[in-house]
Amino acid sequence: MAGFAAAGLLAYAVDLALFTFLRGPAGADPLTAKALSFMAGCTVAYAGNALGPYRTARTRAGVRTFAVFCAVNLAGAAVQLLCLAVSHYGLGLTSQRADTVSGAVIGMALATMLRFWGTRTLVFHNRGRGGSWTG
Template structure:
């Protein structure tokens, strides 16, 4: 019973630690994303893409994706199995693309369905609502497919009498 409780505590501790790292790297990506998005749309009153918010969001997310892939591979998920770069990088971009789709859908509904525009409306729809939903999706997808657990780190595959694996 005590061993099971300790194993559960260890798993929870690992997930919380990994989640905090994910949030830290994501925060850097968020700064890149929101900074570039606002620069492209609103710099000097009317940014270079002031009339193209979906393109501005696509470019800002692409830049943030490059930054966060490096952070997640080298720090957040460094203890997890390494998939080949030729597989992991495209999967990472695919899931970021789906996360981008979530943010774009929120921005598109806000802008073109609800008729809300301007810095506050665009930022709330794309960078609060869309980003929150997209982040939950990406965390799940990265852990599942891009940075999977080591097969020997799965407690169901180990000897129940063995000591916990410290990663």
Template sequence: MTEAPLRAGHRLRLRPRELLSFAAVGLLAYATDLALFTWLRGPLALDPLTAKALSFVAGCTVAYAGNALGTYRDRPTGSPWRRYAVFFAVNVAGALVQLLCLAVSHYGLGYTSQRADTVSGAGIGMALATILRFWGTRTWVFRCEGKVGSWTG
């Protein structure tokens, strides 16, 4: 009778190694995105949207490889193209969360300073997007077969 609640509690437990690895991979992906964007805008003089689109794809690719080869290397394998497509979709959803936070703050609440935009987009938006990306990555991309939505890994 008491086994079900214990199992349910176990499913929700987060692993420190998983969190730290996910964060390290995310920092590397962010650095890749930022460095490539800066290089594409600077020396190559690409327009900002093209530069950001290319740097975003590169950052997603670095994050996927880092998670596949590091954080979630012990998960069952499947089609890497399917996993990458789902991973990319999760990251696009995260980017949309950041844009939504920025839009609500800037246009909805009227906080229009550069500091407010940075706090809402790169602070609050990034935090919420990271939570979404973590959940989506472990739940939909690198899930254990037959355990969609499970937090046990």
């Protein structure tokens, strides 16, 4: 789990740094900046997981595997947004602190559990051993 966390932290740092650069000095619009930074973060996370905690998993590397990895990460992002939307719009908790807690704390915790499960179950799994990673 430590390797998964390390890869995730590095990917988060890349995502945040690239988004900040694209929105700031590069002058990109927010959606373009976020889409590009998200893909860069996914690429770093995929490489970090493939070369780190899941390096012994027997899986086919390639476009399909990377696409499934990105889909798992998009599902995690949707969980974070859902937590934020429920708190902000559904419960009326509209302060910056409430948004941070719901999106970046609660949402991130739930999204991380989903990403961990999805990464080990759907992306990096040992074929021929019941379809799940036994690491």
